[in-house]
Amino acid sequence: MNARQAAIDAICEVDEGINLKDALGKIFEKEELTEEDRSLANELAFGTLRHREDIDHIIGETYDGDFISLDIILKNVLRIAVYQYLFLDRIPIYAIVNEAVNFGRTIKERGLINAILRGIIRNKKVQALRIPRAWVFRNIVDAYPVEGEKIIESFKIRPTPYIRINLLKNSIEEAEQKLDEIDIDHKQANWFPEFKAVSRLGTIINSQVMKDGYISIHDEAQGLVCHLMAPQSGDKVVDLCAAPGSKSTYMAEMMKNQGMILAIEISEVRMKMVVENSSRLSLNIIKPILADGRNFSIEGIDKVLIDAPCSNSGVIAKRPEVKERVNSKVIKRLARLQYDLISNAATFLKVDGSLVYCTCSILPEENEEVVELFIKNNSNFVVEPASSFVSFGDTYLKVLPGTYYTDGVFAARLKRLK
Secondary structure (H helix, E strand, C coil): CCHHHHHHHHHHHHHCCCCHHHHHHHHHHHCCCCHHHHHHHHHHHHHHHHCHHHHHHHHHHHCCCCHHHCCHHHHHHHHHHHHHHHHCCCCCHHHHHHHHHHCCCCHHHHHHHHHHHHHHHHCHHHHHHCCCCCHHHHHHHHHCCCCHHHHHHHCCCCCCCEEEECCCCCCHHHHHHHHHHCCCCEEECCCCCCEEEECCCHHHHCCHHHHCCCEEECCHHHHHHHHHHCCCCCCEEEEECCCCCHHHHHHHHHCCCCCEEEEEECCHHHHHHHHHHHHHCCCCCEEEEECCCCCCCCCCEEEEEEECCCCCCCCCCCCCCHHHHCCHHHHHHHHHHHHHHHHHHHCCEEEEEEEEEEECCCCHHHCHHHHHHHHHHCCCEEEECHHHCCCCCCCCEEECCCCCCCCCEEEEEEEECC
16 A cells, blocks of 8 residues: 555545544554655645545546546545645645546546546646645745755655664674564664664564564664754753653763753653653663643753754655645744743753754754844843854754755754853
8 A cells, every 4th residue: 555545545534424533543554654655645644535526527628428426436536636736845746637537446446546636736727726835945046046956856755764763772793684684784874883774664663673672763864963962971961852761861862861851741642652662771860840841940951952852844755745835824823932932941051061963954044033033032041053062063053954864954062161
């Protein structure tokens, strides 16, 4: 089963009265789809239903017969194809038509699908309705005039999965042997020997090597942020917005499980992931605290990590729905939240303590502009150059999508002077 089949099946279930989220959940539980296919199936199903009335009108104007009376599967094949044509400019038009035609169960159905879609594509009025480049893409090009188009192209490439070896439980060589035993292809990642690029995650997720805490799933660029934190054994650390716990657990491993990490998370459901990951990796210095990072209070902390909620504009390859959801209002709301989080986190630090602010966004409004506003309003803080802590970076740490086949990330390290 692929993403389009999953989306068609789910929408057919909706036509029978089932909630779309429940319908997709049952399909994902039953069928083995890649993360990329799950994301696309979500986008196709939710997007098609969101615009169903307009899509049906367009099909009805092109089809000579009674569209409403068509077979339910055939109708939804057409609806999804029209949604792709109108809203998903990353999918070539010929691929949209060919894939839809392949869903036809008879020569007659395939001919009908082909005729309707080609009629819609040739329609000048419908062509004018095609959504221009998404807001987030326009702003990526504005922010990165040279690299922007390359970044957008990289979102079409299947993301490289990465794993992190738990050096407290096994050596790199021992972990590699365990991966070989379950037939997982792996190769050295970009910066750190404990990170490996792997061929697939499905087998790893349910493997014993994962369950026993020898490895974790963790994008290497996100691990780079932990190296910017540079936690030491015995440090008192706060990880704000900690779920699912990838950075908390990596820092605990870097600290040799000595010291204290307060993992702050507002969501009880997401906090369970932090607890489960800590237990799986046999890490006991991570203390979970349910709290809103904007209101939590503590003093005398050595280092704070603020992995702020963001637009996810650096991980659109993994989260294609971002393209439809992000706009100027969303960015303004997120920037206010991000500033509130960094402002409150700054009060946790002792003198000479440091905080790292990071996002998986590549938009300046969520990154440099938040940091610069904070520095402007807090003269007792200075930026510590990322280049002093990691080999990749200058004033700030910034990894653009497509450059190293990792997540896109931004991070800044700030020091409290007084």
